[in-house]
Amino acid sequence: MAANDGEEATVSLVDVLEEDEELENEASAVLGGSDSEKCSYPEGYVKRQALYACNTCTPKGGEPAGICLACSYKCHEGHELFELYTKRNFRCDCGNDKFGEMECKLFPDKEKVNLGNKYSHNFFGLYCTCDRPYPDPEDEVADEMIQCIICEDWLHGRHLGCLVPECVELQEMICESCMNKSLFLWTYAAHIAGRYYTWFCSMKAHFPPANAVLFSLQDIFMNAGVAFLFDDTDTVLAYENKGKTSEQAGGAEGRDPLMSALNNLNRVQQLEIIHEYNDMKTELKDYLQRFAAEGKVVTPEDIRHFFEQQQTRKRRRANAGQYYCS
Numbered sequence: 313m314a315a316n317d318g319e320e321a322t323v324s325l326v327d328v329l330e331e332d333e334e335l336e337n338e339a340s341a342v343l344g345g346s347d348s349e350k351c352s353y354p355e356g357y358v359k360r361q362a363l364y365a366c367n368t369c370t371p372k373g374g375e376p377a378g379i380c381l382a383c384s385y386k387c388h389e390g391h392e393l394f395e396l397y398t399k400r401n402f403r404c405d406c407g408n409d410k411f412g413e414m415e416c417k418l419f420p421d422k423e424k425v426n427l428g429n430k431y432s433h434n435f436f437g438l439y440c441t442c443d444r445p446y447p448d449p450e451d452e453v454a455d456e457m458i459q460c461i462i463c464e465d466w467l468h469g470r471h472l473g474c475l476v477p478e479c480v481e482l483q484e485m486i487c488e489s490c491m492n493k494s495l496f497l498w499t500y501a502a503h504i505a506g507r508y509y510t511w512f513c514s515m516k517a518h519f520p521p522a523n524a525v526l527f528s529l530q531d532i533f534m535n536a537g538v539a540f541l542f543d544d545t546d547t548v549l550a551y552e553n554k555g556k557t558s559e560q561a562g563g564a565e566g567r568d569p570l571m572s573a574l575n576n577l578n579r580v581q582q583l584e585i586i587h588e589y590n591d592m593k594t595e596l597k598d599y600l601q602r603f604a605a606e607g608k609v610v611t612p613e614d615i616r617h618f619f620e621q622q623q624t625r626k627r628r629r630a631n632a633g634q635y636y637c638s
Contacts, residue, residue: 318505320398324620337540346361346400348382348612350418350419351380351382351404351406352380352384352403353404353417353419357402357426358400360398360400360551361395361398361399361401361525362380362397362398364380364384364388365394365396365435365436365437366388367392367437368393369388369411369414370390370410370411372437372444377406377411378399378405378429378431379430380406382403383417385591385609386417386418387416388406388609389609390606391607394436396436398548398551401430402426403426403428404416405421405426406418406419407419408422408423419442432464432465434466439465440457440465441489444459448486455470456468456469456476458476460485460486460490463489463490464537472485472488484547484548494538495535496533497538500533530542562599
């Protein structure tokens with residue numbers, strides 16, 4: 313909340329919590345659509361799920377492998393992991409032949425390899441045509457990473473081969489390399505994809521004539537393995553909405569009672585709570601940074617342990633503040 317001229321600028325705790333809630337919703341959008349307790353292997357080649365690669369178990373130079381969300385928590389705790397966001401039609405590799413003698417703790421009965429999985433340099437922590445890690449400590453240029461919906465690689469905006477339109481909110485993108493490998497995609501771009509807000513890199517290719525659209529166009533997509541372009545439920549947006557819906561269904565109905573209660577506090581009470589909240593937020597950030605520095609996955613047990621420590625400190629402060637006259 314902005315202050316009038318001459319007044320101290322203030323922000324309410326409600327504003328602070330709503331900002332944090334938005335960040336939590338973004339995380340829920342990616343992770344909420346995946347199961348954090350059960351290995352996804354029995355589900356087969358999952359239409360879309362959050363994936364990780366373990367650099368500790370399958371480092372560069374070996375065979376690439378991907379693990380599901382639950383296995384990243386239960387089987388690879390303390391390992392160096394690469395977060396791959398989401399991938400399409402993938403079956404969890406955890407504990408198969410690519411991991412040597414390591415066995416999956418959640419679902420050990422797996423085939424030796426998943427022949428239907430597709431891999432890229434992403435599984436070794438590398439991205440884009442520049443084949444660099446993200447974040448890249450040697451790259452000083454601030455640049456957005458955009459994922460191609462076909463190869464599912466992440467590319468820097470400056471390496472796409474065309475200008476990123478600033479006035480368009482992108483939902484999907486097909487990179488220039490994928491467009492040029494499958495020239496029929498230019499027909500798709502010209503006649504079908506417009507209504508799906510898909511953006512195509514088109515610096516070096518040309519659209520075919522309008523009469524190139526054939527009645528068997530969908531068969532061509534199926535034979536090329538990109539029939540998912542016609543499936544609205546396959547999009548990352550659909551997956552994220554599924555995650556948000558699942559998270560909302562699992563929580564309390566309606567507005568958070570804490571948020572409602574804060575609106576009824578006076579300014580002094582809100583400032584006191586803001587002070588306590590900021591202290592807790594700083595301590596939580598420091599706590600989580602230790603996991604990031606060691607390449608560990610934060611589990612629900614770790615979060616519970618943090619708040620148990622907070623409660624213990626709170627009780628100590630409360631007891632230390634009790635004085636009695638003798």
